[in-house]
Amino acid sequence: MVNPGFTGSPLNRVDHIRNDLDAFNALLNDWRGRVLGLEGLDPKVSDEGTLVWQSLAEVSLDLELILLGLHEDRAHFVPIIEARGGPPRSPAVWRALSMMPTEDAAIYGTARSLIDWHNGHRFCGQCGSPTKTFRAGWGRKCGACGKEHFPRTDPVVIMLAEFEGKALVGRQPSWPQGNYSALAGFLEPGESIEEAVRREIHEEAGVTCGAVRYVTSQPWPFGGSQLMIACVAEAQGSEITIDTNELEDAMWVTKEEARAALADAPDKKFGAPPPFAIANTLLRRWVAE
Amino acid sequence: MVNPGFTGSPLNRVDHIRNDLDAFNALLNDWRGRVLGLEGLDPKVSDEGTLVWQSLAEVSLDLELILLGLHEDRAHFVPIIEARGGPPRSPAVWRALSMMPTEDAAIYGTARSLIDWHNGHRFCGQCGSPTKTFRAGWGRKCGACGKEHFPRTDPVVIMLAEFEGKALVGRQPSWPQGNYSALAGFLEPGESIEEAVRREIHEEAGVTCGAVRYVTSQPWPFGGSQLMIACVAEAQGSEITIDTNELEDAMWVTKEEARAALADAPDKKFGAPPPFAIANTLLRRWVAE
Numbered sequence: 404m405v406n407p408g409f410t411g412s413p414l415n416r417v418d419h420i421r422n423d424l425d426a427f428n429a430l431l432n433d434w435r436g437r438v439l440g441l442e443g444l445d446p447k448v449s450d451e452g453t454l455v456w457q458s459l460a461e462v463s464l465d466l467e468l469i470l471l472g473l474h475e476d477r478a479h480f481v482p483i484i485e486a487r488g489g490p491p492r493s494p495a496v497w498r499a500l501s502m503m504p505t506e507d508a509a510i511y512g513t514a515r516s517l518i519d520w521h522n523g524h525r526f527c528g529q530c531g532s533p534t535k536t537f538r539a540g541w542g543r544k545c546g547a548c549g550k551e552h553f554p555r556t557d558p559v560v561i562m563l564a565e566f567e568g569k570a571l572v573g574r575q576p577s578w579p580q581g582n583y584s585a586l587a588g589f590l591e592p593g594e595s596i597e598e599a600v601r602r603e604i605h606e607e608a609g610v611t612c613g614a615v616r617y618v619t620s621q622p623w624p625f626g627g628s629q630l631m632i633a634c635v636a637e638a639q640g641s642e643i644t645i646d647t648n649e650l651e652d653a654m655w656v657t658k659e660e661a662r663a664a665l666a667d668a669p670d671k672k673f674g675a676p677p678p679f680a681i682a683n684t685l686l687r688r689w690v691a692e
Numbered sequence: 693m694v695n696p697g698f699t700g701s702p703l704n705r706v707d708h709i710r711n712d713l714d715a716f717n718a719l720l721n722d723w724r725g726r727v728l729g730l731e732g733l734d735p736k737v738s739d740e741g742t743l744v745w746q747s748l749a750e751v752s753l754d755l756e757l758i759l760l761g762l763h764e765d766r767a768h769f770v771p772i773i774e775a776r777g778g779p780p781r782s783p784a785v786w787r788a789l790s791m792m793p794t795e796d797a798a799i800y801g802t803a804r805s806l807i808d809w810h811n812g813h814r815f816c817g818q819c820g821s822p823t824k825t826f827r828a829g830w831g832r833k834c835g836a837c838g839k840e841h842f843p844r845t846d847p848v849v850i851m852l853a854e855f856e857g858k859a860l861v862g863r864q865p866s867w868p869q870g871n872y873s874a875l876a877g878f879l880e881p882g883e884s885i886e887e888a889v890r891r892e893i894h895e896e897a898g899v900t901c902g903a904v905r906y907v908t909s910q911p912w913p914f915g916g917s918q919l920m921i922a923c924v925a926e927a928q929g930s931e932i933t934i935d936t937n938e939l940e941d942a943m944w945v946t947k948e949e950a951r952a953a954l955a956d957a958p959d960k961k962f963g964a965p966p967p968f969a970i971a972n973t974l975l976r977r978w979v980a981e
Contacts, residue, residue, distance in 0.1 A: 410884045410958065418895055419935070487818075513882025524817040528841075529776075531815030531822070541880075552817075554881050557710045558847045558919050591830075592809065592843050592917040593802025596909040606707055617906035620885040628881040630847050646708075 407621035407633075408679030412509035414472030414479055421539040427462040427470060430447065430478040431459070438462045439471070439481040444488050448499045454507040469517050469540025471510060481514035483521045483540065490625040501679055509622075516628030517541075518553045524626075527552070531603050558630045559597045559623070561587035561681055563689055564610050566638035570661065570689055571608060572673065573645070573653035576677045582674035583654070583664075585633070600634050608653045609644030612636035618688050621681045633685040658690045665690070696910035696922075697968030701798035702798060703761030703768055710828040716759060719767040727751045728760070728770040728803050733777050735800045737788045743796045744804050749789070758806050758829025759841035760799060770803035770839055772810045772829065779914040798911075805917030806830075809843045816841070847919045848912070849888045850876035850970055852978055855927035859950065859978055860897060861962065862934070862942035863906075871963035872924070872943070874971040887922050897942045898933030899901075907977050910970045922974040947979045954979070 422424045430436060440447035440455035448454040458478075462468070466482035473479070491497060500508055517540065517680040524543050527534050532547035543552045563585050572583040588603035590596065597615040602611050615636045623629040645653050656664075656672060664675040665686055676682040709715045719725060729736035729744035736744040748769075751757070755771035762768070780786060789797055813832050816823050821836035832841045853860040861872040877892035879885065886904040893899050904925045906916065912918040921945050934942050945953075945961065953964040956977055965971040 409882070410887060412882060412887075416880065416891065418936075446792040464966060487919060509882060513880075516881035522818070523839075526773070526817055526820030528817050529811070529817055531820045533820070546741060550812075555844050555876070556847055556879055556881050558845055589842070590845055590919060591802075592805035592845050593698070593701060593798060593913065594919075595696060595911060596919070597774065598699060598701075602705065622882050624882065630879060630883075630885070632885070648708075656706050 406505055407619055407631075407681050407684045408505070409509050409512035409622050409624060411505045412472070412513060413474050413506050414510060414513075415474065416472045421470065421541050427539045429471065430467065433478060434459065435476065436478040436480060437467065438467075438512070438617065439479070441481070441484065441514075444484075444515060444518065445491055445493070445496045446487045446499065448488045448503070448505075448619070452502045453504060454511060455585060467536050467540065469521075471514060481518065483518055483536065485522060487519060497677070510633065512622055512624035516556075516622070517554055517622040519624075519627060525550050540567075556622070556628045556630050558590040558596070558599075558632055559587055560590055560596060560603055560632050560634060561585045561685065562600045562604065562615075562634040562636055563614055563685060564604050564608070564638040565637050565689075566641045566655065569641075569655035569657055570635075570686075571604070571610060571638065571643070571653060572656055573608065573650040574673075576603070576651040578681070579674060582676070583656075584654075584680070585678040585685055586650075586653075587631075587682075590632075596632055596634065600636050604636055604638075607646050607649045609642070609646075611639045613639055618685055619681065619686070623681070630656070631681040633688075634683050635689060636681050661690045695794055696908055696970050696973045697794070698798050698801035698911050698913060698918075700794045701802060702763050702795050703799060704763065704803075705761045708758070710759065710830050719759065720757065722767060723748065724765065725767040725769060728755065728768070728799070729801075730773065732768070733773075733775045733804060733807065734780055734782070734785045735788065735792075737792070741788065741791045742793060743800060756829065758803070758810075760803060770807065772807055772825065774810060774811060774956050776811045778957075786966070790966060799896075801911055801913035802918070804913040805845075805911070806843055808913075808916060813841050845911070845917045845919050847879040847885075847888075847921055847933065848941070849878055849879055849885060849921050849923060850974065851889045851890055851893065851904070851923040851925055852872045852895070852974060853893050853901055853925050853927040854978075855899075855930045855944065858930075858944035858946055859975075860893070860899060860927065860932070860942060861945055862897065862939040863962075864938070865940040868963060870939045871965070872941075872945075873965040873969070874974055875939075875942075876920075876971075879921075885921055885923065889925050893925060893927075894933050898931070898935075898937045900928045902928055907974055908970065910973070912970070920970040922970050924974075924978060950975050950979050
């Protein structure tokens with residue numbers, strides 16, 4: 404079974420050290436510590452296709468460091484650089500991410516999510532005053548009102564509706580020509596996963612669903628930090644009415660057609676999502692069912 | 693099968709109206725509209741134990757209203773009052789919530805989460821300037837840098853470790869005497885649900901787990917807006933080492949013992965979590981397996 408993308412980090416997150424300033428400082432002064440190499444928000448990649456790590460001595464003392472975790476007794480950090488951004492623009496970065504060991508992609512994803520969060524929370528949402536890093540980079544605290552802010556993760560539901568052995572996939576206008584994927588949307592306050600799945604399928608494709616079953620989950624580190632929650636929902640009919648603000652097209656596909664898409668067959672009906680996207684894992688699990 | 697707490701809202705969230713200012717204004721001027729009655733952040737409760745709704749005419753024109761959704765063609769709103777707070781202090785409020793129709797508790801939970809979110813996001817985390825409500829109360833926009841903020845929901849994993857037919861439950865010092873519940877903790881950036889479940893059980897109780905299976909989910913509207921994700925994890929041993937910063941005690945219980953706790957039997961080994969908490973649903977599902 405293929406692991407979902409951006410999972411499988413070997414780092415121990417050592418929550419107890421985050422709250423222990425002495426222990427954190429000791430790690431900052433331990434020469435074995437490693438700092439993640441970045442080019443802007445993108446990962447530096449070695450000739451072998453792995454992440455590049457620098458020694459603590461190579462990093463400017465001005466940079467604040469986040470403690471990503473420990474592995475084989477070595478602390479792993481990432482600097483809080485001033486940068487924000489959505490998904491990588493360069494196809495080379497996407498290629499590198501898809502070729503990288505999954506452990507490396509998982510570490511990079513965590514680092515990128517945290518940097519993005521710090522840049523978006525330099526001020527307190529409650530009172531507008533500047534915030535400061537605390538908890539070894541796993542929080543920011545307001546200097547004025549004292550409110551503590553913690554890295555956010557937004558749950559997103561991503562799902563296939565299923566009807567008579569076929570699954571519902573859709574495409575957004577901005578995607579590469581011919582590509583289709585699972586429908587998806589942010590879970591809202593006051594909803595369960597199951598309710599969000601039914602709401603999103605109905606909003607985007609006009610399809611009413613009953614039972615929802617959970618399949619798997621993965622983090623997604625671009626444009627914020629998202630928790631992708633993959634499900635399959637039982638549709639109660641096959642008539643599609645798409646919301647043209649969200650989708651350009653939607654269609655029902657057979658397992659045979661999904662297999663051809665995942666295998667990138669020459670006569671495929673549609674292009675499948677890339678391997679590190681959970682929609683790919685979801686389609687694979689669905690055709691294997 | 694009992695629904696998880698705070699789920700089952702009958703309101704249609706009408707996402708398309710949030711982005712349509714004319715349609716939203718039309719609803720604000722429709723006399724059939726209803727506004728949720730609150731006392732501070734707590735719900736007003738009728739003699740029948742249901743939520744209390746006011747007409748639009750009864751509400752001060754100074755209050756901004758969030759469009760919770762439509763039901764039977766009537767718009768349902770809640771005012772953005774200036775109030776923040778954790779879980780209700782009054783036992784009467786908890787009693788009312790547990791007696792209320794689940795549909796009403798779900799509507800109240802959504803409203804409370806949104807009010808709390810607005811109060812915590814009156815300023816832009818990116819630049820510190822004031823933000824303004826937009827999208828019918830489902831977002832705030834910075835007047836200076838233009839950044840758009842959306843209501844957050846924090847995923848929390850809550851789980852039973854299982855070993856040789858017994859489940860692991862723990863108690864926090866602040867809980868009523870004798871009460872035990874499932875372990876729980878916030879999911880962090882860069883983690884899947886399964887990884888967060890294993891990490892939390894290991895951090896809090898020193899138990900290593902393998903496979904994780906998803907059981908159910910529900911929103912939790914107190915102290916922010918949380919998505920509670922309930923799972924069962926296969927433990928690889930039964931030795932417990934508790935993190936005393938998190939837990940006062942932890943123990944393995946049999947299905948028989950869990951049944952007695954859920955039934956509030958006189959000779960019960962521990963007190964079970966209340967019905968509207970997902971830990972209660974999780975225990976019920978586990979004993980029924």
